[in-house]
Amino acid sequence: MAESNNNSPATEAARVIEGKNVYFFGGGQADGDGTFRELLGGKGANLAEMSRIGLPVPAGFTISTEVCTYYYDNGRTLPATLDDEVKENLGKIEETMGKKFGDVNNPLLLSVRSGARDSMPGMMDTILNLGINDEVVAGLAAKTGNERFAYDSYRRFLQMYGEVVMGVEQYEDEHHDPFEAIIDAACEKRGVAVDTGLTGEDLKGIVEAFKALIKERTGNDFPQDPMTQLWGAVKAVFTSWNNDRAKVYRRKYGIPAEWGTAVNVQAMVFGNSGQTSGTGVAFTRDPASGENVFYGEYLVDAQGEDVVAGVRTPKPVAEMVNDLPKSYEELLEVRQKLENHFKDVQDLEFTVEDGKLYILQTRNGKRTGLAAVHIAIDMVNEGLIQKEDAIRRIPAEDLEHMLAPIFDAKAEREANKIGKGLPAGPGAACGRIYFHAPDAVAAAARGEKVVLTRVETSPEDLRGMIAAEGILTSRGGVSSHAALVARQMGKICVCGAAEVEIDYANATVKAGGVTIKEGEYISINGTTGDIYAGEIKTAPSRVVQGLIQGDAEAMSHDDYKKFAQLISWADELRKLNVRTNSDSPEQVKNAIAFGAEGIGLTRTEHMFFEGDRIDAVREMILADSENARREAVAKLLPYQKEDFVGIFTALEGRPGTIRLLDPPLHEFLPHTKEQQLDLANKMGIQVEEIMRRVAELHEFNPMLGHRGCRLGIVFPEITEMQARAILEAAAEVDGAKPEIMVPLVGFKKELDLQKEVIDTVAGEVREKYGLTEDQLAYTVGTMIEVPRAALTANEIAETAEFFSFGTNDLTQTCLGMSRDDAGGFLNEYQEQEIVTTNPFASLDQTGVGQLVEMGVEKGRSTRPGLKVGICGEHGGDPNSVKFCHKAGLDYVSCSPFRIPIAKLAAAQAALAEKEGK
């Protein structure tokens, strides 16, 4: 942002005015500007910025996030000086807008909205039309000559204020929101479908009914004093920072609770004051596909909430040329001005009041992963931004959306298409229909794939939306809640499919003559908006088809080309190497197609389960003497060698880290009585023998048991066989670069002993193949996966030629937390904000991170230039990749599909470093 705002070079900290809590904007000027995000929140900073660049913003002021912090630090009270500041700035609004707060003849109405540093759409509370009371409403009616408008505004205000500030709730035995119930009753009485059919007189009745409802439910009268209303609303916004929805959202997006929200108080303008008025939301480009078209929707004679809530299906913004032609022209100019100024896609809200256009807010538009890539590359091509900006701007995680499967073209053609909606979240989703969020969550927990299917969604549905594969709504446009959230989470979404009839009562969906019951399959194509009955076979995405299959059609597709462009930029910029965790030649080939620069982890035991091999493995485990074990192990040698030949061949000269046997032996034995009998018959031994051995190998805490190099120490013949298989394979494949990795080392001596075994075998293999040390070179290194290894890395590095951080196990041991068992409390831990993210998904930088840094530093203290990588699952997590860059690792290793993500994250880390971040 700072970069795009050359007029304001000073830093925010320098310009924040000591003791100032309230910042004015409007009338072509502002106290703050776009760089004040921390203090004013994203919305407040942008309102200030918009005002500064001359956009028609209704005047207002922002109460800073510092006040939010104060509010929570001081038992939910506000600073004493705030009262004066608010009054002073309220005066400025009155002056700018030419209206007066609480004035019966020329009333100023206000909106009160939250605004955190990062946008959290729909998560916190908003109050509109604040300032109306029984007298003002009459004056408003008189002044505008529109009683209906006045009372409609009042009833909207009462409803919001009643719910948000005064705490009117829907009782458990009620089917509807009690306010909505009153409106529904009035509509029924009047014989109209929606509230736009109600008269001013009807609305007067509703206003009285609303006030009575508030009194009845809360025991308090609705406050008639506008200043009382204002303070109530401000506190409610601060309070909503800690509501459940906001907490869930913060957890998902890693937003710290300490940031707090700002409060924006702004003059209301009325899109609902007749046919020359209207309101809408728009994106400067298509946020779903990324296409460079003006994109949005509006409603005539409506307030903003009507558009977003999806209650009335709005019209595409292009049609404004007919309804409000002058305002549309102005809007197109605003679009250009915004993109040129902010250098990014803007998501703006506008209102036309009696033919005058107001821009209510603008912010960087949330977009799908697909759109993010398209927009960024396009903007580079348009000369609007640099390739570094493009790299910085695309959330690495979002690349996953370009790799997600799409529907198989033939299968989709043959499928039973039952309808079409707006394509709001690209991709292909199949799943069982559920209508209510809790059911969707429960079904997903059972392992079902779910398509959450609703008339419209609201913030209450958030958990269900997170749990679902895809989201389908029958009402609401591409800017509706469903579309917005889906976009942001990368959910596949089709919305506003009006022809789809959703019947909650009977738990069915009817469309295209087909009835689908709850729990039955539906398929949605979020790229086209098409809806199908049943399941449709999926196919790899175009990017994947291009990369893996080299499919010419896929490679000529814009998706593929832009993706490839992005990765090539990332490759130029990044310093970290990116390797793959792959266990078979096939996987290695795919990983290399994805851009892997070698293998960071091959788990040799994965090969033990293929075909007949498991028999030899079991024989090995059941052997009761070293000799018997040697015989069994010898049978495995040819299999393992064949695997390694395949892997080294696929690597085409790239380095390959191969880990020796790691899991506890009991994992290879059968555990049910039946399987044990089977095995006994096969081996011609007593089943009791097998049961005895299984019992003998049982461990209380297998994670901390007889596994890793502890196996190789007690049974060196296993290490011997694996070393032989690796080295003979290397001897037979030109350019093979084996890196033999000894797992679970905690003591230098463990590695010494295992290296001795490997070196001895190497001597024998060299002799057998007549190769010199140079001709058959290899390195021996270790996983750093228990804290002791990191703590004694200086000792271990005397022997180890490389380190690879096994952060899965390192997290388990550092935190004393079993990944398999954490389910019982980790949710609660996230709820209570003990952890901000799942430490098994994103590296715990504060704790485990210290061990990584210590391991690197100590390791290189005795072996300068020690090669260090990471092969835990964190290697594919963008934040963790950035940490690895900072910690000075040489490479990260991850599963093939995460490679592009890791590369992008690595490039971002390199850029951040350059910028001194």
Next chain:
Amino acid sequence: MAESNNNSPATEAARVIEGKNVYFFGGGQADGDGTFRELLGGKGANLAEMSRIGLPVPAGFTISTEVCTYYYDNGRTLPATLDDEVKENLGKIEETMGKKFGDVNNPLLLSVRSGARDSMPGMMDTILNLGINDEVVAGLAAKTGNERFAYDSYRRFLQMYGEVVMGVEQYEDEHHDPFEAIIDAACEKRGVAVDTGLTGEDLKGIVEAFKALIKERTGNDFPQDPMTQLWGAVKAVFTSWNNDRAKVYRRKYGIPAEWGTAVNVQAMVFGNSGQTSGTGVAFTRDPASGENVFYGEYLVDAQGEDVVAGVRTPKPVAEMVNDLPKSYEELLEVRQKLENHFKDVQDLEFTVEDGKLYILQTRNGKRTGLAAVHIAIDMVNEGLIQKEDAIRRIPAEDLEHMLAPIFDAKAEREANKIGKGLPAGPGAACGRIYFHAPDAVAAAARGEKVVLTRVETSPEDLRGMIAAEGILTSRGGVSSHAALVARQMGKICVCGAAEVEIDYANATVKAGGVTIKEGEYISINGTTGDIYAGEIKTAPSRVVQGLIQGDAEAMSHDDYKKFAQLISWADELRKLNVRTNSDSPEQVKNAIAFGAEGIGLTRTEHMFFEGDRIDAVREMILADSENARREAVAKLLPYQKEDFVGIFTALEGRPGTIRLLDPPLHEFLPHTKEQQLDLANKMGIQVEEIMRRVAELHEFNPMLGHRGCRLGIVFPEITEMQARAILEAAAEVDGAKPEIMVPLVGFKKELDLQKEVIDTVAGEVREKYGLTEDQLAYTVGTMIEVPRAALTANEIAETAEFFSFGTNDLTQTCLGMSRDDAGGFLNEYQEQEIVTTNPFASLDQTGVGQLVEMGVEKGRSTRPGLKVGICGEHGGDPNSVKFCHKAGLDYVSCSPFRIPIAKLAAAQAALAEKEGK
């Protein structure tokens, strides 16, 4: 040692001569002295020292331990310069002794012995009579006029050399050592019982048979060249540093493999050259009881090996006054000279050759724990040493021997006494008889108590001796192998019980008319030497009787008085506080009797199993709602409170750290079908419900699962109840000092949340009892038991008012090693010297120790003066206690019986610190 040798103030390092590998001693002078232990080993340094102080030591030289290191670092070869050095020093011996190596007319014979920095008796190989060959033997016979002596020496040499240097072994199908078989055959032929009955002619035949045996078994001729013999023997001694016995010994005593052994080459003197000759071993005081009497044994006309091996039962040293009166007088002078010089009990070997006394070696005498205390206190009283020396000198661990049970006096009087032997290792042992070490090991592994019962023991029996409760031999004196090893390991031992008839073939023991079969019980009193059939009831030791029961008779006993004296000195000197891990009022009372200064750990869950409480606990676990859980938890409150009232009362104003619920809940549920049915009936619910909950609570790695504060976070009502029980109890007991400890914290926020619950309860309790904050004070702290807690100790200490290192779990997580599962490989790890001691018994200072140091440092960085302790089992391990002192802990906490040990170790640590160690 340096302290007692004021003539040699220079340090060893300064006086070691660069490039010098061989150090001469003899004729009243020496190249080294008593401070050269690292370089010359204990034996070599003492020989040098003895020579310097004018004791009659046969001349010799020591090859330094550096040569041993060279030997192993250079593929078992010796330095090139060694040859010249050995020849030069050999010349000096020849000059001093007036004999010539390899000379037929006046031959010098040599002994070649190992000698490590710390004595490892019997663990490594020794060669005597080196230098004899077919010609020398004849010359020796001619010169001494004693053909029998000459050939006896030769056959002894051949036997040792054949076994040790040339590797002649007993075949598996042989019942005897093949050399012994030849002697036995000769005895049989001659019709004599032992070899002393054989003639010179017989021995000549044996010599020829021995040479033939060596040729047959090894394919090589016995080397006739004395220099070849010498080099073979030197290498054999170095090689024996890594034999199995030596490794086992080093592991047990924590001696590093890197130390290496020196080789002592010394002129032979012959105790077996007739009736005016003899040999013996002696202690300057009784090493079993500590009594200040000259103590030892000798044999006339014998070599040293005969005494130690226990083949012939030697005479008490006092009887020498009759056999060799002049030498005895000289020996008593030597005794005095040695104690005055070395200020400690000396263990010496002597030989009389034709009436001339030689001292072959001296060293600090190994002694039992009982003797160690008595000797040290006596020496302080005699003015020989200071109390600080006494503290330094007694191995803290050895105090355990003074606390071990003795036989109940009445039960012992009534028991069936069947014999008596020499009291070689004090204490009372009952156990099943086993005759062979492997059987003893196997029985002990099955959980049986074992008394290893043998005619005599040899180093091969070591593992069996370690496994046994006690050791009984029918042959060998108090200086025999059995007695020596038993003494050193604190084993209860009765030896040389000649009237006990041990029949290996029939696996029986006959004594006092009773026959005891293998596997049946025997009881031995190592303090008196008495042997009993069957089991005898034991009673607490006199020290324990005095401390716990305040028994007047026990308190007047010398054992008690010296123990109390020692502990009072330790209390003066130590800086660390010593607390106890105790879970009940009774345990706390005992711990305070043992000197505890508070509680370091009370495990609240231990109380859950008493009486009916477990029912309420189970109800709590099976509860399906918070309310139901609250009801169940409420039932536990009165029980817990009662416990805490008892504990605070017993503490009499000392601080008490109480840990909140720690183990995973499933530990409280029944796991067999039967028990589950029982519980279901009792609770009136379906057994399926219980099975479901058990399955639900099952964890893959419970150690890393839902336990510790993770329980209190998810079920705060449990924390609430426990806090209430603790604080209400504290409110009711005057002077109670509760320290509430939250377990398994890894994140500061966990502790914050739990502290909030505790503080809220505290407010309620204060209100209930009408107490101010000062009147009901408490602190809240945490266990540091996962690495993350140590790594983020600075954050955690912002909330925690104290830390207690839970080193049991911290070891498990730091090493990634489950204590319950390590059995499968930890033995192998000790065998292979990956770990020197069991890390669960003695703190892994290199790894886990870093976390402890880090935790202390980081914790005090944010909370200066933070109180820090340790409550893992390491708190009672002397080495760990010393580490805790160095790391700056405030206290250690251990089980009641370990308290005196911890105190002594703490005093030793304080002394070491004073001395800058």
